[in-house]
Amino acid sequence: EVQLVESGGGLVKPGGSLRLSCAASGFTLSSHSMNWVRQAPGKGLEWVSSISSSTGYIYYADSLKGRFTMSSDNAKNSLYLQMNSLRAEDTAVYYCARAFLLYGSGPPAFDYWGQGTLVTVSS
Amino acid sequence: DIQMTQSPSSLSASVGDRITITCRASQSIRSYVNWYQQKPGKAPKLLIYAASRLQSGVPSRFSGSGSGTDFTLTISSLQPEDFATYYCQQSYSTQYTFGQGTKLEIK
Numbered sequence: 012e013v014q015l016v017e018s019g020g021g022l023v024k025p026g027g028s029l030r031l032s033c034a035a036s037g038f039t040l041s042s043h044s045m046n047w048v049r050q051a052p053g054k055g056l057e058w059v060s061s062i063s064s065s066t067g068y069i070y071y072a073d074s075l076k077g078r079f080t081m082s083s084d085n086a087k088n089s090l091y092l093q094m095n096s097l098r099a100e101d102t103a104v105y106y107c108a109r110a111f112l113l114y115g116s117g118p119p120a121f122d123y124w125g126q127g128t129l130v131t132v133s134s
Numbered sequence: 135d136i137q138m139t140q141s142p143s144s145l146s147a148s149v150g151d152r153i154t155i156t157c158r159a160s161q162s163i164r165s166y167v168n169w170y171q172q173k174p175g176k177a178p179k180l181l182i183y184a185a186s187r188l189q190s191g192v193p194s195r196f197s198g199s200g201s202g203t204d205f206t207l208t209i210s211s212l213q214p215e216d217f218a219t220y221y222c223q224q225s226y227s228t229q230y231t232f233g234q235g236t237k238l239e240i241k
Contacts, residue, residue, distance in 0.1 A: 058230040073135060
């Protein structure tokens with residue numbers, strides 16, 4: 012059974028840092044493109060970043076301006092999101108999501124999601 | 135970046151109704167649109183990918199159509215469990231933007 016379990020959320024002061032983790036089971040992380048998506052309280056979904064399984068290239072939302080870094084550890088089958096210089100507007104539930112690619116190499120759709128971890132940025 | 139605009143933002147309907155949600159892209163994105171359903175406090179669930187392909191396990195009352203810039207999600211006969219928020223997402227560019235969501239409420 013595919014499972015994604017996020018952890019590492021919590022309360023952090025503006026300007027602080029936090030590292031989120033996403034532990035994957037039931038599939039091999041390196042075989043799938045993986046993603047982070049966030050949702051501010053009462054708001055819609057916002058794509059944050061993706062790592063391509065085929066190229067290893069990592070994409071980020073332009074709005075993040077280099078503050079976030081996505082990485083993975085294939086030995087631990089885990090995904091990470093390092094968040095620096097946090098702002099109040101980064102307050103959100105952060106989801107990791109697996110993507111499958113149409114025809115194995117085409118555009119992605121996010122087929123499995125974790126339950127999310129809440130990040131609150133406040134003084 | 136490609137903007138995705140959904141309409142309406144909210145919708146009231148009754149069990150058994152047929153409803154349609156529209157998503158418009160700011161430029162042509164071929165058929166690279168996905169649709170998700172989200173219930174309060176839960177993670178999103180993939181319903182439709184590549185504009186019209188039904189994800190495994192999703193009831194056939196859900197359907198999607200469109201290409202280019204205009205896309206629709208249709209629920210043919212609303213069931214009580216369908217009242218939720220729906221999001222479109224473009225997967226044409228690597229800024230995988232979502233629409234702002236459509237909240238479907240019981241009339």
